[in-house]
Amino acid sequence: MSSLKRKSHKEDHVFSKRRQRILDLHPEQKIGEMEKHSVDAKFEVHPRRKYDTSPATLRRPMFIGDFSLDGKRQFFHDKRNLHFISLDWHTSKKVEYDLNMALDKMTRKDFEETSTEKLDRLLEWILQNTYKFHTKDSAEKPLHCLSTDFVCFRGLLTELLCTPYENREGWIVCATKFCSTIYLCAYDTPEKQSRRENETDLQRKMSAWGYKFEHYMTDGSNTEEGVNENEEYCCVVRSRLESHSLVYGAEVDGADPSKYKTPHSDLKAFVELKTSKELITDNDYRSLYRFKLKKWWSQSYLVGIPRVVCGFRDAEGIVHTLNTYEVEDMPFISKDYWKPAVMLNFLNKFLDFVKIHVQVDDPEAVYKFERQPNGGDILCTYLGHDPKWAFLPKWYCEKVFHS
Ligand code: A3P
Ligand code: MG
Numbered sequence: 001m002s003s004l005k006r007k008s009h010k011e012d013h014v015f016s017k018r019r020q021r022i023l024d025l026h027p028e029q030k031i032g033e034m035e036k037h038s039v040d041a042k043f044e045v046h047p048r049r050k051y052d053t054s055p056a057t058l059r060r061p062m063f064i065g066d067f068s069l070d071g072k073r074q075f076f077h078d079k080r081n082l083h084f085i086s087l088d089w090h091t092s093k094k095v096e097y098d099l100n101m102a103l104d105k106m107t108r109k110d111f112e113e114t115s116t117e118k119l120d121r122l123l124e125w126i127l128q129n130t131y132k133f134h135t136k137d138s139a140e141k142p143l144h145c146l147s148t149d150f151v152c153f154r155g156l157l158t159e160l161l162c163t164p165y166e167n168r169e170g171w172i173v174c175a176t177k178f179c180s181t182i183y184l185c186a187y188d189t190p191e192k193q194s195r196r197e198n199e200t201d202l203q204r205k206m207s208a209w210g211y212k213f214e215h216y217m218t219d220g221s222n223t224e225e226g227v228n229e230n231e232e233y234c235c236v237v238r239s240r241l242e243s244h245s246l247v248y249g250a251e252v253d254g255a256d257p258s259k260y261k262t263p264h265s266d267l268k269a270f271v272e273l274k275t276s277k278e279l280i281t282d283n284d285y286r287s288l289y290r291f292k293l294k295k296w297w298s299q300s301y302l303v304g305i306p307r308v309v310c311g312f313r314d315a316e317g318i319v320h321t322l323n324t325y326e327v328e329d330m331p332f333i334s335k336d337y338w339k340p341a342v343m344l345n346f347l348n349k350f351l352d353f354v355k356i357h358v359q360v361d362d363p364e365a366v367y368k369f370e371r372q373p374n375g376g377d378i379l380c381t382y383l384g385h386d387p388k389w390a391f392l393p394k395w396y397c398e399k400v401f402h403s
């Protein structure tokens with residue numbers, strides 16, 4: 001498909017209006033030489049205070065569907081891996097969960113393997129649910145677009161939300177525009193890849209503890225059995241951040257059976273599970289409030305999950321205490337360290353930036369957005385047709401608007 005077709009005067013006008021808008025938003029940016037099909041632009045993350053204004057609004061995320069992945073990461077259009085998690089206590093409970101139980105019987109998730117999945121599972125769900133993307137105007141006609149600005153996984157949005165407070169890790173996000181929707185896909189940075197390859201036994205064990213905790217919390221589970229980390233239950237939600245409409249997939253840990261009732265329009269009955277080191281020193285509290293709650297808040301807020309249950313474990317992997325945190329309370333608990341307004345405004349501005357630069361509507365064309373490590377800026381590069389980075393599969397593009 002040739003994407004480099006000439007744009008009309010009207011499109012040129014829209015384009016320059018958009019360019020003006022981003023210049024107005026970020027006058028310090030050097031995007032003067034921006035080309036329509038070969039972008040090289042910079043988005044400055046810092047200073048953070050520029051996002052500390054009234055928060056961009058994230059509309060209540062609406063549940064639009066779900067799917068499961070089995071132990072071999074095969075897609076099933078059903079709820080087979082939806083777990084139920086009974087919360088039979090108020091805010092805190094004493095327990096004795098040994099997270100080392102049946103660790104030798106577990107099946108590890110191969111992150112190298114799962115990273116090759118890119119957006120495939122979510123795209124599979126879209127293919128099977130195209131009827132959910134019809135609007136009033138397109139009801140009787142063949143579908144020709146998804147009527148959403150962005151499609152991605154929630155994890156990518158979580159990472160973006162945390163970016164203004166992240167001064168070490170970089171990230172890579174690739175973008176492809178197809179039939180007016182921008183698909184976003186996260187890629188591992190070389191640093192992350194090398195960390196994965198050089199994971200220590202302790203890191204591996206701690207990762208396994210997180211999954212084992214989910215196993216303990218799942219109603220009716222037999223904890224003497226091993227966990228298969230490949231199994232997942234994913235919800236798909238629709239939301240909007242200011243002018244940006246979004247459809248994203250999110251793995252969720254489970255639902256409270258006393259609140260769960262289908263059909264449901266949101267994820268209020270769902271629960272996120274986490275583990276953390278027991279809180280003993282001031283530094284443990286600081287680390288929870290400063291780093292962990294920020295991630296938990298971002299992850300849960302994006303899908304409208306109202307509560308997170310944390311299992312606090314000792315150094316040997318025994319959970320002694322369960323604590324429930326209300327997601328809406330987290331910004332107050334952590335008020336000295338991070339602010340939702342900064343995170344939401346940053347995400348909103350970054351999505352503006354992506355929309356302005358990702359102009360070529362071609363499923364094989366890729367734009368790369370790369371946050372430099374150590375608190376650097378975000379660089380945007382137009383890669384054109386580059387099989388190394390292209391992520392929208394043919395099977396999806398050929399079928400989605402022809403079924
Ligand atoms: P903890 O978050 O309790 O450490 P999630 O909380 O996102 O549902 O993930 C469940 C568990 O999977 C995590 O538990 C962690 O143990 C493991 N996990 C998730 N993402 C991971 C990653 N990128 N690398 C290693 N382990 C990961
Ligand atoms: Mg979890």
